Amino acid sequence: MxxxxxxxxxxxxxxxxxxxxxxxxxxxxxxxxxxxxxxxxxxxxxxxxxxxxxxxxxxxxxxxxxxxxxxxxxLGLMVRSITSEGYLMMSAVGSPILPTLDGEYCNIYTRSGKVYTGTILSLSPAIHVFPDASDRPRDDKNMAVRIDETVHSVEDVQALGIMPGDYICYEPKTVFTESGFLKSxxxxxxxxxxxxxxxxxxxxxxxxxxxxxxxxxxxxxxxxxxxxxxxxxxxxxxxxxxxxxxxxxxxxxxxxxxxxxxxxxxxxxxxxxxxxxxxxxxxxxxxxxxxxxxxxxxxxxxxxxxxxxxxxxxxxxxxxxxxxxxxxxxxxxxxxxxxxxxxxxx
Incomplete structure (x- = not known):
């Protein structure tokens, strides 16, 4: 065969x-x-x-x-809480290696059926602003989702229908290479x-x-x-x-x-x-x-x-x-x- x-x-x-x-x-x-x-x-x-x-x-x-x-x-993530600045704190679903998620794009699924996009980032995401941008731990206490919507508070995020328990799913980035590899x-x-x-x-x-x-x-x-x-x-x-x-x-x-x-x-x-x-x-x-x-x-x-x-x-x-x-x-x-x-x- x-x-x-x-x-x-x-x-x-x-x-x-x-x-x-x-x-x-x-x-x-x-x-x-x-x-x-x-x-x-x-x-x-x-x-x-x-x-x-x-x-x-x-x-x-x-x-x-x-x-x-x-x-x-x-593997995936779930919204744990919303910060006063409008970021989403996360809880892991399964056991993803959290440091590898720094900078990944994601989708946020609300219970009402709306889907928002965002980016998973360190809470010290900018080298020009934060002295610990390079060495702050990448874990669920120090990483969050930046939503691609104009939000600056808990109330702004809640108005979108986002709440704790909503799923956060990050991109697989699937590629088949000419050399025969599947990476994803x-x-x-x-x-x-x-x-x-x-x-x-x-x-x-x-x-x-x-x-x-x-x-x-x-x-x-x-x-x-x-x-x-x-x-x-x-x-x-x-x-x-x-x-x-x-x-x-x-x-x-x-x-x-x-x-x-x-x-x-x-x-x-x-x-x-x-x-x-x-x-x-x-x-x-x-x-x-x-x-x-x-x-x-x-x-x-x-x-x-x-x-x-x-x-x-x-x-x-x-x-x-x-x-x-x-x-x-x-x-x-x-x-x-x-x-x-x-x-x-x-």
Whole structure:
């Protein structure tokens, strides 16, 4: 199978999904977008009460079920308070690296449906004014949103309909380079969610059936810890498709698919992980096996919820996670191939 012929489809759908603001708890538009794509391809598609999108693919054996999951919720911010000068103080949603947000453009979503633009800045934003402009801490006590409206007081901001609890979503800045890199915020995990959409497209175009009944699950609360808690009850195995880690004491490169043997929550299923390694060798898929030192996934939420399900984790190597992220198309395609191999499509 020529996976590379689907790279243009991946780029198109990745751009579209990454452009939709969808911080955890604010995923309705992203959920609908993914739902519409899967349904248009002809798959049975449903939304759960908490917002997960579950796509059911008939297998050659429907008496046994497995699932693949990726999350479409992202990191974000929420209005915490309004300063006397009319700036918005912030509370993090998930765990963004706040210093990387200094200078980022953002959208502020009000409860009434209005959307305002702004910029996330240090409270000492000008070198000509503030002696600590370069070294003031970049954290939630020392950064705020400057709204692109004429406001000079709490009352001015309130008159716009902005209040504590409103979402602040910052720009992904998605770029595909000629050298094959995807650089963007929120590759974790919209890059992998797009791989799931691409796999659905491949199965439709090539008239392929997985070995077992398969759920492709797009979860919406992973960044805050419970995305995998409400997956289908009949699954026997879960393959989490999330970002692979690149960096200190790790072997994975951005061009590879990473197979995670263990993360913060503990080891992944030994037999599943071994099978993924063997499949990579068999199909000449460029891979690395690593232990992630500061990481958890949909599998952790699944297990904490008491589900008797084996689980493993794979994903493209991603550099700069929770900041300005980057991966390579080779890593994405290697992940897609391993997903297909796991489902016995190749």
């Amino acid at each position: 020529n996976f590379e012929q689907y790279q243009d489809y991946f780029r198109q759908e990745a751009h579209a999904l990454l452009s939709i603001d969808s911080a955890s708890g604010f995923t309705t538009r992203a959920t609908q977008h993914v739902y519409d794509i899967a349904a248009a391809l002809g798959y049975h598609t449903e939304k759960t009460n908490l917002g997960n999108v579950i796509v059911t693919v008939d297998g050659k054996d429907n008496d046994h079920a497995v699932a693949l999951s990726s999350h479409i919720d992202t 915020r929120f590759i974790d995990d919209k890059g992998c969610a797009t791989l799931l959409l691409t796999l659905l497209k491949i199965m439709k175009d090539e008239n392929l059936k997985p070995a077992k009944k398969t759920y492709l699950c797009f979860t919406t609360h992973e960044e805050i810890g419970y995305g995998g808690a409400t997956l289908p009850a009949d699954i026997e195995e879960l393959l989490v498709v999330d970002m692979g880690c690149v960096g200190d004491d790790l072997t994975c490169k951005e061009e590879q698919v990473s197979i995670c043997a263990k993360d913060t929550f503990g080891p992944y299923d030994y037999d599943m992980t071994t099978e993924l390694i063997q499949l990579s060798v068999k199909h000449e898929i460029d891979y690395a096996t690593d232990i992630y030192p500061r990481y958890s996934s949909d599998a952790a939420a699944l297990w904490r919820s008491g589900n008797d399900v084996r689980a493993a984790l794979i994903g493209p190597g991603v550099h700069g996670s929770h900041g300005m992220e980057r991966t390579h198309m080779d890593g994405l395609m290697n992940t897609l191939k391993l997903m297909a191999a796991y489902l016995e499509l190749i």
